[in-house]
Amino acid sequence: MQVTMTINGESVTKECEPRTLLVHFIRDNVGLRGTHWGCDTSNCGTCVLWVDGEPVKSCTMFAAMADGREVTTVEGLEKNGQLDPIQQGFIECHGLQCGFCTPGMMMTGRWILDNNPHPSEEEIREGISGQLCRCTGYKNIVSAIQWAADHPAENEVKA
């Protein structure tokens, strides 16, 4: 079947089997490999991207379910050659080691801040608790999200 969706602002149409998972569609059919895949049971969150602005574990959706919708992946965070503050925060605070969980963590972190620009440590921990990281022990991921909260991009500073 044919599936059409907007990915990081561009309309993409691809052939796929009806049962194709969104994570496989994005990685294999579209070729955006920043979104990862790490489990069979929707526990790890390495596959998190946004569908219509909401974080989604892309292994829990068929590509066909995203037909006509707007998808944002880690590749869509950088704008005009400028890293998003969430990306910069992960670098500044050593929020990543192997980097495998990082795209998913950053997508959730960005979403947390978009909805709550000054989250508490508890709110951040709760917000990323559906995702696993085996390397960092989470402390520096929390710090990275806090760093991004403290350093909003020029255009996102709200009155």
Add this chain to the structure above:
Amino acid sequence: MTAVEEVPLSAAGNPIGFGNMKRVEDQRFVRGQGNYVDDVNLPGMLHSAILRSPYAHARIKSIDTTAAEALPGVVAVITGKTLEGIPRPSLLGDNFAWMPTLSYDTQAVLATDKVRFQGQEVAYVIATDRYIAKDAVELIEVDYEALDPVMDAKKAMDAGAPVIRDDKGQTDNSITDVHGNKTWESGNAIGTAEAIEKAKNDPNCVVVTQEILYPRVHPAPMETCGAVSYLDKVTGQLTMYTTSQAPHAHRTVYAMVAGLPEHKIRIISPDIGGGFGNKVGVYPGYVLSVIGTIVTGKPVKWMEDRGENLMSTSFARDYHMTGTIAATKDGKILAVDVDVLADHGAFNGVAQPTNYPAGFFNIFSGSYDYPDAHCKVTPVYTNKAPGGVAYACSFRITEAAYVIERLVDCLAAEIEMDAADLRLKNLLRPEQFPYTSPTGWEYDSGEYEKTMRVAMEIAGYDELRKEQAEKRARGEYMGIGISFFTEGVGAGPRKDMDILGLGMADGIELRVHPTGKAVIRLSVQSQGQGHETTYAQIVAHELGIPPEDVEVVHGDTDQTPFGLGTYGSRSTPVSGAAAAVVSRKVRDRAKIVAAAALECSPDDLEWELGRWFVKGDKERGKTIQEIALLSHSSLELPEGVEGHLDATAVYNPPNLTYPYGCYICVVDVDPLTGQVKVRRFIAVDDCGTRINPMIVEGQVHGGLADGIGMALMELIAFDEDGNNLGGSFMDYLLPTAVECPDWELGETVTPSPHHPIGAKGVGESATVGSPAAVVNAVIDAISPFGVRHADMPLTPANVWRAIQGNNVRTDMAVE
């Protein structure tokens, strides 16, 4: 407090040497541009999937692949029978159905006669697409005759127990190592037995014995294992992209297993999504992807799914330990004896140095000063997955640290002495180093009491004990747990450490280009440790070349010199030392060139960071960049320099390094539900010199989370029928951000005297040291109920049972 000397900053703002520096590799990872094995796609590439056994123990009567082969898109279906038909020009058996393990045992690539664990590889499908490969796996029909499995290691040697390894002509489930030993002993058996006996008869002494299980767990990196293999039939070149912590060692193993010439094999480990030991072994899936490309002539990708990862590729621990500790009633430890039943699964696939079949478990005498220690380890086969040294364990020092630290707490409870006081009374003193342990290890350096005092200070130990007393009076259950651990890492001196005959040294190459920019090529392989940053810092520290001017190349056997790879916290102790040594060789060559240019004798020159100058005349000198250009110029070069500064080195460590640390954990336990909340965790590590403290601390954070995981939730258990009860992330629980506290770190710095830069390695310290601190804290919390020990994982159910006086075995299914 910082142990890092003040270093100058480069134009890019990076330390020209040691200190916090943002990681080079992060630039690609935060953009989603990492290149992991599953991101590799070659033209014409095929996909593959493995059919795995649903039984733990069964005879294979027949396999029917007709329906699978008929499925459109299926290119080949391979069974053990197919492999038996492929002749192998190799000394290691005459066909591909079996392969050697890293412990000189054999392991089935695809089962031919029997399956020996649930999840074992039975058939292999190659197809045009990963969904079709999985569909075809479903269509293969296997007729099994179920056999009784051996799931309980304690019953493996019972008379009449089913024999697992009849393929080797065995009549029982014992394991014999390459030296012909069936048990592995270490230390002073007679002296230890006598000391314990004497203590038993002495009214001023106590002897405490405790059974302690370190259950089976799994490293479970976020990226599973996989490979993309391609044999170019024209050139005969096999290229393999694979999740390997040890690309060079793997190349040699594939040469041996596949009978391919080693110079025609290229192993590329691109970005690795975490390893923790899971990616040291050579698994049937990797070998099958090689067979797949040999059979089809196309590139073949194999990526395991999470269930396959948890059920088949490796495991860790599974040590049933009985520890006995003898001491005076006022808390002087006299002797420790440990007896271990080691569950190795169906094939002895442990990856450890040949002369250390129980890994470095015999370092269990720990951080304390007493003369007599002895251990005996008895390995057995069971119908479980093979593997055994994995999950950041420093070659089984995790088990060792856990058993001694639990025993010390059991002793403290017995003699009613504070657990901190008991440790302080027995810790090794600085003047005892270098210290030879009762089992023969030579600890290089340490100031143990100082480190412990720093941890107690950060924790506010006395205050915590007061708070605990007040809470107990109110019926609240708070616990404080301490662990003090010593690791031996950086395997190792090649005279007694090898894997499959390959000595555990590491090569390195450093090239300095005419403009003074450098490339360093490593034999070790990062799985997140940040080598691209820290190795540039080592070169910067030794040569004064800014780290941003040093390119670090690793993970490709065609581009890097031979070495044994990254595990057992060995990168910094071995390859990091090699980086310093090779930089010093370059510095020495630069001195000769500088002397020629300055028209003086090399002996007249003095080094300061980045520059040789004439003694007494600081103005007259040449920077390393100037010297690099001169070394390529028309300058008449004196003897000893052929034309550039490039150098190579192989580092053969004279000894292991011995990082150590003191951890303190504070928990609150709800006695009605058994729920444990880790409120605080203090970790003070001494890993010698810190190259990049930010990275060191990050590694410690990760290991502490592992410790909470193992202590409270991670477990691969089995039921009596052989079903793996930890085969998905629904059942194998990893800690999330909510279970982890805000880690509180401290440090002391006692450099290793024999390491060129004094660094000791830290990658596994926290995984080794933290489980005991968590368990000790929980047991401390519930000790008013008369609990002295309960086995990991301390899930709410297990804590509640312990409180009821009803401890159960955690490794077998209950109820």
